[in-house]
Amino acid sequence: MTDTRPSLSAAISAALLTADPRAKVMAARDAARNWRLGRLSFGFETAMPDRPSWPNEPELLDPRNMPRRGKGGSEKGRLALWHALAHIEFVAIDLALDMAGRFGGKLGEEFVSDFMSVAADEAMHFAILDRKLRRLGSHYGALPAHAGLWETAERTSHDVAARLAIVPMVLEARGLDVTPATLERVRSQGDEDGAKILSRILDDEIRHVAIGTKHFVAICAENAESPEKRWKSLVREHFRGGLKAPFNDSARLAAGLSRDFYAELAT
């Protein structure tokens, strides 16, 4: 019998090519739910776009031209913080979708299910942060944002091991390092609602790093390679700038990322 269900890759590609932020959130969550419920076939005939579609705003700026975001509690500083976090989560939706759609055909159903669940989390994180911005009288797109986040995806689109080494195991792991301090600062400013948001995101991000690490280690095992050695060589090759200490060793370890991976690359 032929499979008449729509394919997963078509659903993922459609979500990647949706520019409007709220529509992208819906498309990503629908694709993840439809995959979970068996409504999409394990089909990979649709190629992933080189670049996802994004809204006209925010204006994307080279990191060097981004206005400095102070650590103070001014209203402007707070808006800049939530906006920057919303942007990271917005790009994270596309990164998770692209991971599943670009590499899932080779890596298999568990890989796909894992990264579709990550995409659904990132869509939720973005939606929560956009709501937070709206409560503060702003919205996603009101400020300029960092242009560089998709570059790592482009540099690693040929190699799933490289993509896993950089996106979950460097970038998302970096989130584990910096979020606790941000959370404490937000709480000390009396923003308990903001602290709750960050605490939820931190818990989910530990799971995302764990998923990335699990699949990276499995790929290395198949090739009889040391995961720590392979990871260090991929990070040196594909990630500009060393890894900034201090690290959140306990959160990283909870995600399966021991110091044997990263201590040597600390700057």
Ligand SMILES: [Fe+2]
């Ligand atoms: Fe996230």
Ligand SMILES: [Fe+2]
């Ligand atoms: Fe994440």
